[in-house]
Amino acid sequence: MNGIIIRVCAAGLFIAVAHALTCYKCDVGFGSLCLTTEKMCAAGEQCFSGEAEAAGFLPIKTKGCLKTDLCNKTSESTVGDSNVTVYKILKTCCSTDLCNAAPGANALPLLPLLLASFTSLCMVSVAV
Template sequence: MNKFMWACVAVVALAVVAESLTCNTCSIGILNTCVFGSTATCSASEPNCYKGQATFNVSSVVNLYTKGCLASSACNTTTTGNLLGAGYTVSRTCCSTDRCNGASSIQLPLTAALGAALVALWSSRAF
């Protein structure tokens, strides 16, 4: 009887893991390139994959991107705010199939990503 109970527990645990969504993750992306990306298995409290984009009002050239798992209440929302006097808009779009939030991007060394961001900022102010 004890073996039967452990077998049932194993089957239920396998079913729970099989139902979990796998999403691409990106802590920060610049110029459509993920700086640090991987994949994650979503939890019950954050059951959706999402793509997020932060657009700064002073320059639409440099946008920041994120990917990962998100709670249903935060899905398909847009929020605005100010950071050091610069206005920004954050949009989050959710989906619900494995890795539906875009392919994993090529990871760049941090210095290359920061250099690209500075060049984009500089070129947007030069014109």
Template sequence: MAKVLWAIIAVAACIVMAESLKCKTCSVGLLGSCLQSSEQNCTGSEDRCFTGKAEFDVSGALSFETSGCLASSSCVNSTGTILGVGFTITRTCCSTDLCNAASTTHLPITTALSAALLVSVWASGMF
């Protein structure tokens, strides 16, 4: 009886894994490049893959990107301010496996941080 129960659990787990949506993930992207990407299976209410971009109004050149799994109810754009600087967050969602797989270039962390520093100095008007 225990073997039958384990077999049913194993089959159910395989079905759930086969039906989950697979998305590209990027925790932090900077200047159009993902610092480290991977793939993940979405879980629970996360029924969409997304790519998100936060752009600051101050320069237009500084933006951060992210991607992964998201609930369809969160696939909305938003605006706000941080320390008096306006920003816009744009989320683009899709619902097929790896549909958010934009081509990314992996940068060494020192290169990415140097680029971020250069952009922030440039945006402040020092150059």
């Protein structure tokens, strides 16, 4: 009887792990740039995408896993132990694998291109 119970528990654990939600994770992104990795969420979590605007003009993005009861709510980000709110962020959730979409393919090649251009300009100004 104990063997059957152990097998049922093991099968349940396997199914739970096999059906864990995979989401994109980005701790903090600015503008359209949010470098992502993939993360497996824990039980009771969903994928989320968060968007805010710091100082009234700087777009901030974040992605990852979030407890379901915190989904679709606005939270405040403060400085240290103070009560000064830096920005308010709305975290919107979804419940399918990788549903908190990664940045578009055209957002990532822009950074290396800008760095290469800047380096070329520096080299030309030094050579002259």
